[in-house]
Amino acid sequence: MDIKDIIKPENLVYQKTPLMTDKPLSYCPGCGHGTAHRILMEVIEEMGIQSETIGVAPVGCSVLAYDFMNVDMVGASHGRAPAVATGIKRCWPEKFVYTYQGDGDLAAIGTAETIHACNRGENITIIFINNGIYGMTGGQMAPTTLKGMKTSTSPYGRDIETMGNPLKMTELVAQLPGTCYVTRQSVHSPRNVRRAKKAIRTAFESQKGKKGTSLVEIVSNCNSGWKLEPVAANDWMVENMFPFFPLGDIKVDGKLVNNQ
Amino acid sequence: MKGAIVVDIEKCKGCEVCRVACPNDVIAMAHEVNHKGYHYAFQEHQEDCVGCANCAVVCPDGVITVYKIKLSD
Numbered sequence: 001m002d003i004k005d006i007i008k009p010e011n012l013v014y015q016k017t018p019l020m021t022d023k024p025l026s027y028c029p030g031c032g033h034g035t036a037h038r039i040l041m042e043v044i045e046e047m048g049i050q051s052e053t054i055g056v057a058p059v060g061c062s063v064l065a066y067d068f069m070n071v072d073m074v075g076a077s078h079g080r081a082p083a084v085a086t087g088i089k090r091c092w093p094e095k096f097v098y099t100y101q102g103d104g105d106l107a108a109i110g111t112a113e114t115i116h117a118c119n120r121g122e123n124i125t126i127i128f129i130n131n132g133i134y135g136m137t138g139g140q141m142a143p144t145t146l147k148g149m150k151t152s153t154s155p156y157g158r159d160i161e162t163m164g165n166p167l168k169m170t171e172l173v174a175q176l177p178g179t180c181y182v183t184r185q186s187v188h189s190p191r192n193v194r195r196a197k198k199a200i201r202t203a204f205e206s207q208k209g210k211k212g213t214s215l216v217e218i219v220s221n222c223n224s225g226w227k228l229e230p231v232a233a234n235d236w237m238v239e240n241m242f243p244f245f246p247l248g249d250i251k252v253d254g255k256l257v258n259n260q
Numbered sequence: 261m262k263g264a265i266v267v268d269i270e271k272c273k274g275c276e277v278c279r280v281a282c283p284n285d286v287i288a289m290a291h292e293v294n295h296k297g298y299h300y301a302f303q304e305h306q307e308d309c310v311g312c313a314n315c316a317v318v319c320p321d322g323v324i325t326v327y328k329i330k331l332s333d
């Protein structure tokens with residue numbers, strides 16, 4: 001069969017959503033940020049809420065998210081996205097409001113904002129991209145950096161005694177009464193991308209139902225910071241990140257899953 | 261099922277994530293590079309493509325479009 005007979009508009013099964021702009025992404029090859037952006041925009045497209053949605057971009061590699069996501073967006077200073085989102089949502093309770101934050105942003109400088117927004121049960125959705133490192137600034141150690149993991153500021157590996165333990169923010173906020181839906185996903189394989197997209201949909205649906213804070217963590221790669229090629233970085237992530245940051249739902253409909 | 265993909269070559273970053281996600285080893289990386297210097301993805305074995313869209317779903321840069329046709333026997 002000739003390829004020209006297949007490549008026809010009526011046979012189209014997948015194309016980039018128009019809610020992603022045509023600007024080339026600023027991310028390194030293979031970086032999960034791009035995939036996470038796209039499935040988030042696909043959910044907003046499928047829910048038909050493009051003009052009702054306001055995103056809050058963080059500081060980190062995704063600082064330019066507003067160039068790529070075709071929805072109204074505000075940039076917050078480092079770590080403050082949940083506070084900014086709180087203000088927006090309280091002014092416009094009928095709008096869909098989300099933050100998009102890295103682990104340095106959400107779990108280091110923004111720990112207080114994250115915890116208190118979740119504890120107040122702000123009716124917002126937090127998308128948390130955890131790559132265990134400060135990607136943008138050159139691969140420094142983050143609170144999420146694994147034990148023994150090498151970064152530019154822990155060149156001999158993270159030493160727990162002097163550098164503390166890696167922080168599981170997602171399990172932590174799941175304990176707070178304000179959170180409704182809390183889950184951990186990944187976007188390195190087709191199956192995981194589809195699951196992560198479903199999770200983002202659930203988070204936005206729970207915001208629609210005014211059920212409280214929803215948080216979707218996406219364990220992601222940082223090829224540049226980890227100093228690995230993209231496919232090798234994904235393999236490393238499966239082998240090393242997932243045992244410590246296990247994938248799956250942590251809290252559903254306000255109830256903790258499996259005695260978390 | 262028969263499928264085909266179209267890669268936006270100039271936007272491809274040659275990360276190979278699509279290549280490993282394809283169940284039928286359809287995708288390979290071109291020997292040539294695009295203007296950014298990346299070895300872009302292309303369908304080496306288009307005849308084996310079933311249009312499952314796995315490659316497009318994992319492409320971080322969203323540069324793959326997928327077509328599929330049902331063959332009547």
Ligand SMILES: Cc1ncc(C[n+]2csc(CCOP(=O)(O)OP(=O)(O)O)c2C)c(N)n1
Nearest residue numbers: 059060061078102103104105133134135136
């Ligand atoms: C108030 C303030 N402190 C520090 C910085 C420097 N800075 C920029 S990005 C960043 C960390 C980003 O890491 P993360 O949030 O994990 O995002 P990633 O790049 O890994 O996606 C830091 C510390 C800043 N821009 N503003």
Ligand code: SF4
Nearest residue numbers: 028031061135222223
């Ligand atoms: S530095 Fe890391 S997080 Fe930032 S774009 Fe590159 S791979 Fe992605």
Ligand code: SF4
Nearest residue numbers: 282309310312313315
């Ligand atoms: S559509 Fe499926 S079979 Fe075709 S190239 Fe992509 S992953 Fe491979």
Ligand code: SF4
Nearest residue numbers: 272273275276278319
């Ligand atoms: S996943 Fe996308 S960017 Fe990466 S090689 Fe394939 S087509 Fe290119």
Ligand SMILES: [Mg+2]
Nearest residue numbers: 102103133135
């Ligand atoms: Mg990070």
